[in-house]
Amino acid sequence: MMTRYDGFGNKVVLVTGAGSGIGRAAALAFAEQGARLVLADLDKAAGEETVNLAGGTDVALFLRTDVSSEADVHALTDAAVSRFGRLDVAFNNAGIAQAGPRVHELSEADWDRMIAVNLKGVWLCMKHEIGHMLEQGGGAIVNTSSSLGLTALANQPAYCASKHGVVGLTKAAAVEYATAGIRVNAICPGMTLSPMVLRAMQDDPDVLEPALRAHPLGRFGEPHEQAEAVVWLCSDAASYVTGHAMAVDGGFVASAM
Ligand code: NAP
Numbered sequence: 621m622m623t624r625y626d627g628f629g630n631k632v633v634l635v636t637g638a639g640s641g642i643g644r645a646a647a648l649a650f651a652e653q654g655a656r657l658v659l660a661d662l663d664k665a666a667g668e669e670t671v672n673l674a675g676g677t678d679v680a681l682f683l684r685t686d687v688s689s690e691a692d693v694h695a696l697t698d699a700a701v702s703r704f705g706r707l708d709v710a711f712n713n714a715g716i717a718q719a720g721p722r723v724h725e726l727s728e729a730d731w732d733r734m735i736a737v738n739l740k741g742v743w744l745c746m747k748h749e750i751g752h753m754l755e756q757g758g759g760a761i762v763n764t765s766s767s768l769g770l771t772a773l774a775n776q777p778a779y780c781a782s783k784h785g786v787v788g789l790t791k792a793a794a795v796e797y798a799t800a801g802i803r804v805n806a807i808c809p810g811m812t813l814s815p816m817v818l819r820a821m822q823d824d825p826d827v828l829e830p831a832l833r834a835h836p837l838g839r840f841g842e843p844h845e846q847a848e849a850v851v852w853l854c855s856d857a858a859s860y861v862t863g864h865a866m867a868v869d870g871g872f873v874a875s876a877m
Pocket residue numbers: 636637638639640641642643660661662663666685686687688713714715716717737741764765766767808809810811812813814815816817
């Protein structure tokens with residue numbers, strides 16, 4: 621059962637990566653708070669399924685969006701405002717993972733794709749969301765980084781770089797727009813049982829045991845536990861919180877530092 625917050629009833633919330641995992645859990649959590657939703661994902665069928673789970677097209681709009689494309693992101697934020705008249709909250713969450721290559725083994729194409737989706741995608745979303753929020757006099761944004769945005773593991777150099785970048789970008793935006801009433805924070809999930817992680821475990825079952833040991837709570841997170849943090853950060857209960865990179869990671873970063 622989610623914590624209930626006042627004030628989401630008349631709010632419009634945009635979520636990227638909403639077809640799966642953490643993004644879908646957050647979309648459903650915002651729907652439970654009574655918000656109207658603008659949902660984006662690469663996967664149209666999955667995004668439309670989230671719309672249905674959230675209560676249908678009366679309360680949620682889906683747009684197939686590649687967050688690394690400025691044209692797509694511009695169309696997304698415009699659609700939010702034309703359909704619902706405003707944009708109050710954004711959860712910029714879409715991302716991709718990639719394990720394997722070390723720095724000297726990584727291809728230029730893989731580096732470019734990782735940075736384009738995980739880092740440029742967050743910047744493009746904020747760029748087009750913030751204009752609307754400035755006109756309205758405020759807003760709240762949460763970006764998805766990772767525990768690997770706060771510390772590092774071997775064999776994920778582009779992912780680590782992209783997620784550290786999200787933390788830096790989040791702090792920069794928080795400082796720039798604080799006086800405009802726009803709060804900007806990040807979540808830094810530890811291993812969370814989304815389809816992305818379940819796929820990675822299937823591909824390489826050997827990662828399971830060491831990964832579990834690295835999380836002091838002794839288990840992996842659930843997408844709804846990330847959603848709880850996101851909704852709180854976007855709620856008025858977090859009115860004095862901005863520029864924060866919140867570890868939601870079962871103690872992973874605390875034990876790594
Ligand atoms: P997920 O289940 O794979 O969900 C991510 C969603 O984003 C998928 O529906 C995916 O679509 C979509 N997506 C990928 N690239 C996109 C793009 N260019 N434009 C729009 N949508 C795109 O993964 P998740 O675990 O929920 O991850 C969500 C976020 O949390 C990511 O930023 C990830 O890096 C971060 N994170 C996750 C964990 C974890 O343990 N799960 C830990 C730390 C951080 P397709 O399926 O079609 O690609």
